[in-house]
Every structure is written in C-alpha cells, then in structure tokens.
Amino acid sequence: MSYLSLRGHVETHEVLNQPADRQDQDLWAEDPALICHAGAAGADIAHLAAYGEKLGSAALRQAGLDANRHVPELVGFDRGGRRLDEVRFHPTYHQLMQAGIGAGYAAIAWEGRLGGHATHAAMVYLTSQVEPGVCCPMTMTYAAIPALKADRALFDQWVPKLISRVYDGAVKPLMRKPGATMGMAMTEKQGGSDVRANTTRAERDGDHYRLTGHKWFCSAPMSDGFLTLAQAPGGLTCFLVPRWLEGARNAIHIQRLKDKLGNRANASAEIEYHGALAHRLGGEGEGVRTIIEMVHHTRLDTAMAPAGLMRAALDRAGYWARHRSAFQKQLIDQPLMRNVLADLALDWEGTLALGCHVANAFDGTSDRDRAFARLAVALAKYLGNKLCPGLVYEAMEVIGGAGYVEESGMPLFYREAPLNSIWEGSGNVICLDVLRTLRREPLAGEVLSDELGKAAGQTRHYDAAMKAHMQRFPKLPDEAQARWYVESLATLLTASVLIRHAPAAVSDAYVATRLSGERGRTAGAIGNVDVDNILVRLGGG
Structure with missing residues (x-):
C-alpha cells in the first residue's frame, strides 16, 4: 500500500471536552441583571432588547474581533506627496459604527424621550461587550451636545448632524454629510490632566481663530470636528475645530497613531494644528467651564464601560465552566469554581447597578438630580474601573490557557480593562474632584446622604459600615486619604442601590463581603453567601 493511500485513511483526532463555538447570542435576554437595573433606571426596554439581540449576532461579534485584528492605518500623503492626514479603517469598523450610530448611541439621550441617558448608558454597556474601541468616537459625539449649547449658531449647525442616525465616514465637509461625529483634543505633553498648562495658541482671524500647537492625544482623529482647548488672549478657551473645510482640508496634521495597549480599533493620534481654522465655543478664558460639560457626560460612559467589559469576561468564563469538565465534574459544579464566579459576579453587578442608577440621575431635571449626577458619576467611575482589571484577569484564569490566546476574545478585554480609569480623569483626579x-x-x-439613608435599617452589616465610615471620616479628609474615602463612599452607594433593586441573594452577599470584611483578598475567598442565586444572574447559554 502506498504512502498516499495510507495517509488517506488517517482521520483527525477526536476533539473532547472543548466547548463548541457560540453562535448568535442575545445580549439583552441572556442578562437578567441588565434587565433589572436598566428597568429600574427607566431605560427604554424595547429599544435595548432589539439592540442587544442585534449586537449578540455571531456576525457582529466576529466583526469586533476583526476590527481589533486589522488595526487602523495612517495615510499621511498621497503618491504625489500631497498631505492627506487620513486614517483608513477595516470595513468591520465602519460596520460597527453604523450599528451603534444607527441605533441611536449618540442620539437617543437628546431626542426627548424618557430615560434617554439611561438607555444610552445601557447601550455603552452592550457595545463594550462586542468592540469597545468604537465606543470612543460615539461617546464623544454623544457628550459634545451639551458643550455646544455655549454657542447657538454652532449648536444649530452641528447638532442635527451629530444626532443623526446615519453614519457617514467619508472625507467631506459637514454640510455635505447626512451625519457627523465629534472628537476631542485636549491633552498636551507637558500637562496631561492639568489642561491649564496647555500651550496651544489661538490667534484671532476675523470672525474665527487660528490654532497653532501640538496635542499629545486626540481621540478619533477622523471625526468631523474636535472640541479642543487653546490659549487665547483672554486665557484658556474652548474651540470647535472642523476637520474638513469647503474646498480644502483644515490644517490639522496627524503626526502618528498611538501604539496603545488596547482600544486598538480606535485610532487615537498625536496631531498638530498649523494655523487650523477654529470657532470659539464660549467666552475667552472660559475653556474649562465650557468643555467640562463634555467631560461630565463622557464620565458616564467611562463608568458604564467597565461593567460591560466585566460582563463580557464573565460571560465567557461562565460558558466555559458550564461546558468543560475536570475531575469527573463540570467546572460549574465544582464548589470552589462556583465561589470564584459568584464573587466576581458581585463586583460586576454592583458596577452595573451603580452605573444605571447614576444614568437615571442624568435624566433628571431638578437641581438635586444634577448635583447627584456630578458627584455620583465620579464615584461610579472610580470604583468600577479599579475593580475591572482584576475581574477580567480572574475570568481569564477560569478558562486557563485557552483564555490567554487571542481567538478566545479574552486578551481584547484584558487590554481594554485599564483604559476607562485613565480616560477623562485618572483615579487621583477623580478623587480630588469628589472632594x-x-x-x-x-x-x-x-443628596448623597439621602441616597445612602434609603438603605438604612435593612441589614446590620450595612448599618455598621455606615457608622464606621462616619466615625473614620467625620469631615472631609485631606488629599492623602482621598482614595480610601472615595472607595468607601462608592462601595456604600453601590450597596445601597443593590439593596433597593437587586435580589436579596446579591445585595446580602455584596454587603457581607464588601462592607464587613468577611472575605479574603482574592476572588472566591468568600463563604456563607447564596452562591446558587448569585450565579443565576449571570444568565447565558
């Protein structure tokens, strides 16, 4: 018998104990915790159900992986040496942008419907599970709307395009596009979060200004416009810089794309203004006051995104555990594995619950709502993002070596996990903002005291933790203790929200393990909690 005929009879080895590839998922219907907390926040349930089903399709989830694998490319010049300063994306990036913009990611909060910000926040959570990089340009577009209220003419010109449900990634001026996106360029090398140290110059040119300077980070450089800060004669001022002009490109030069740890589908860049035309937004010297409205709304998204990343990681870990066996048992039936997953689930659901609750305050119209939103969004952003990297790592470890390879999707979420803590105010900046x-x-x-008081008298652990907090911090602490103070407040507020809206199994376990110290320092080092009913909240197939 010949070698070829022998080879023809060789069959591949039988694959055992490997979970099958997942096909279409429903990111809404399979997430009972989201249904609970988005509903409590007043979000549009029908809209989210449709969006979650669409995003969970195998095709869009694969598009998310492809958009990360095929990263954006800078095309600085054409073949004749003329400047282009363009970024080219893989088609899946545009596919995902159209899915989000088309569903109202940037628009729904501003369309006058009830629960608009809560609905938007849940969309951030859902989108982050599929491809978090595209969230950046869509979040910036959403958050630019309130900042543009500083100038009626610019508002009327730009906002109808920004809240359009049509995505147009083409290179052409605003007036020729059915929809537009907005980016941000604030950070400079010498200042970072200290934007008052910015050195970019703004010089008057008739009705406009001309900007000259270098921006160390520009989010989404192919956006149709950017909100930016520059030093005008009257001080640090906010400007809207259009990307394209009628008949010409604005003088914005992309120096390089950032080679980032994660967020790979999004093309963050270094740019320089070389006399770029700009429209002043607000008065000279009022730059921080003007752009802070944009920052405030982007912080909502950076508070919700970690919950989405946690959910994506835990969903994969849970699926693996339900379909993988070891030592003659399914992993999900191993007591220690159940403890690990339940412990992680408490941090995920707490982050989700607090984010949704804060989004509900963004939908409020009273002075109390606005005051609470300003404070609570900082608390939510701080705590959720500090918990996210550790949770994603632990979920990766549940899967083991298979979770360490790209095709699992876990490395994408692991790389993404630190981002939202750094973006729009790192941990120390957030703590100082709270104070x-x-x-x-x-x-x-x-309002915060009232919110915490709504859960008083229901569990001894919660009441004891409240008392301990007040004894340790009878007044606002100095800067050195700010992290301890903010972590304590954020954890108490999370517990309060869970007590009011989550099942007792979840809220009791969260309070017992997060407020009383009845746990070790690593995931799964817990006891005496209702593991079975906590794991029900993970849902999934």
Missing part, C-alpha cells in the same frame, strides 16, 4: 464637589456644592452631599 472639590462636596466642598463647593453642599446639595451634592445632601
């Missing part, structure tokens, strides 16, 4: 808000806005502190 500043409490000093300057007594109403914010009053």
Whole structure:
C-alpha cells in the first residue's frame, strides 16, 4: 500500500471536552441583571432588547474581533506627496459604527424621550461587550451636545448632524454629510490632566481663530470636528475645530497613531494644528467651564464601560465552566469554581447597578438630580474601573490557557480593562474632584446622604459600615486619604442601590463581603453567601 493511500485513511483526532463555538447570542435576554437595573433606571426596554439581540449576532461579534485584528492605518500623503492626514479603517469598523450610530448611541439621550441617558448608558454597556474601541468616537459625539449649547449658531449647525442616525465616514465637509461625529483634543505633553498648562495658541482671524500647537492625544482623529482647548488672549478657551473645510482640508496634521495597549480599533493620534481654522465655543478664558460639560457626560460612559467589559469576561468564563469538565465534574459544579464566579459576579453587578442608577440621575431635571449626577458619576467611575482589571484577569484564569490566546476574545478585554480609569480623569483626579464637589456644592452631599439613608435599617452589616465610615471620616479628609474615602463612599452607594433593586441573594452577599470584611483578598475567598442565586444572574447559554 502506498504512502498516499495510507495517509488517506488517517482521520483527525477526536476533539473532547472543548466547548463548541457560540453562535448568535442575545445580549439583552441572556442578562437578567441588565434587565433589572436598566428597568429600574427607566431605560427604554424595547429599544435595548432589539439592540442587544442585534449586537449578540455571531456576525457582529466576529466583526469586533476583526476590527481589533486589522488595526487602523495612517495615510499621511498621497503618491504625489500631497498631505492627506487620513486614517483608513477595516470595513468591520465602519460596520460597527453604523450599528451603534444607527441605533441611536449618540442620539437617543437628546431626542426627548424618557430615560434617554439611561438607555444610552445601557447601550455603552452592550457595545463594550462586542468592540469597545468604537465606543470612543460615539461617546464623544454623544457628550459634545451639551458643550455646544455655549454657542447657538454652532449648536444649530452641528447638532442635527451629530444626532443623526446615519453614519457617514467619508472625507467631506459637514454640510455635505447626512451625519457627523465629534472628537476631542485636549491633552498636551507637558500637562496631561492639568489642561491649564496647555500651550496651544489661538490667534484671532476675523470672525474665527487660528490654532497653532501640538496635542499629545486626540481621540478619533477622523471625526468631523474636535472640541479642543487653546490659549487665547483672554486665557484658556474652548474651540470647535472642523476637520474638513469647503474646498480644502483644515490644517490639522496627524503626526502618528498611538501604539496603545488596547482600544486598538480606535485610532487615537498625536496631531498638530498649523494655523487650523477654529470657532470659539464660549467666552475667552472660559475653556474649562465650557468643555467640562463634555467631560461630565463622557464620565458616564467611562463608568458604564467597565461593567460591560466585566460582563463580557464573565460571560465567557461562565460558558466555559458550564461546558468543560475536570475531575469527573463540570467546572460549574465544582464548589470552589462556583465561589470564584459568584464573587466576581458581585463586583460586576454592583458596577452595573451603580452605573444605571447614576444614568437615571442624568435624566433628571431638578437641581438635586444634577448635583447627584456630578458627584455620583465620579464615584461610579472610580470604583468600577479599579475593580475591572482584576475581574477580567480572574475570568481569564477560569478558562486557563485557552483564555490567554487571542481567538478566545479574552486578551481584547484584558487590554481594554485599564483604559476607562485613565480616560477623562485618572483615579487621583477623580478623587480630588469628589472632594472639590462636596466642598463647593453642599446639595451634592445632601443628596448623597439621602441616597445612602434609603438603605438604612435593612441589614446590620450595612448599618455598621455606615457608622464606621462616619466615625473614620467625620469631615472631609485631606488629599492623602482621598482614595480610601472615595472607595468607601462608592462601595456604600453601590450597596445601597443593590439593596433597593437587586435580589436579596446579591445585595446580602455584596454587603457581607464588601462592607464587613468577611472575605479574603482574592476572588472566591468568600463563604456563607447564596452562591446558587448569585450565579443565576449571570444568565447565558
């Protein structure tokens, strides 16, 4: 018998104990915790159900992986040496952008419907599970709307395009596009979060200004416009810089794309303004006051995104555990594995619940709502993002070596996990903002006290933790203790929300393990909690 005929009879080895590839998922219907907390926040349930089903399709989830694998490319010049300063994306990037923009990711909060910000926040959570990089340009577009209220003419010109449900990634001026996106360019090398140290110059040119300077980070450089800060004669000022002009490109030069740890589908860049035309937004010297409205709304998204990343990681870990056996048992039936997953689930659901609750305050119209939103979004952003990297790592370890390879999707979420803590105010900046808000806005502190008081008298652990917090911090702490103070407040507020809206199995376990110290320092080092009913919240197939 010949070698070829022998070879023809060789069959591949039988594959055992490997979970099958997942096909279409329903990211809404399979997530009972989201259904619970988005509903409590007043979100549009029908809209989210449709969006979650669409995003969970195998095709869009694969598009997310492809958009990360085929990263954006900078095309600086054409073949004749003329400047282009363009970024080219893989087709799946545009596919995902159309899915989000078309569903109202940037628009729904501004369309006048009830629960618009809560619905938007849940969309951030869902989108982050599929491809978090495209969230950046869509979030910036959403968040630019309130900042543009500083100038009626610019608002009327730009906002109808920004809240359009048509995505147009083409290179052409605003007036020739059915829809537009907005980016941001604030950070400079010498200042970072200290934007008052910016050196970019703004010089008057008739009705406009001309900007000259270098921006160390520009989010989404192919956006149709950017909100930016520059030093005008009257001080640090906010400007809207259009990407394209009628008949010409604006003088914005892309120096390089950032080679980032994660967020790979999004083309963050270094740019330089070389006399770029700009429209002043707000008065000279009022730059921080003007752009802070945009920052405030992007912080909502950076508070929700980690919950989405946690969910994506836990969903994969849970699926693996339900379909993989070891030592003659399914992993999900191993007591220690169940403890690990349940412990992680508490941090995920707490982050989700607090984010949704904060989004509900963004939908409010009273002074109390606005004061609480300013304070609570900082608390949610801080705590959720500090918990996210550790949770994603632990979920990766549940899967083991298979979770360490790209095709599992876990490395994507692991690389993404630190981002939202750094973006729009790193941990220390957020803590200082919390102290500043409490000093300057007594109403914010009053509303927070009321929120914490709504859960009082229901569990001894919660009441004891409240008492301990007040004894340790009878007044606002100094800067050195700010992280301890903010972590304590954020954890108490999370517990309060869970007590009011989550099943007792979840809230009791969260309070017992997060507020009383009845746990070790690593995931799964817990006891005496209702593991079975906590794991029900993971849903999934």
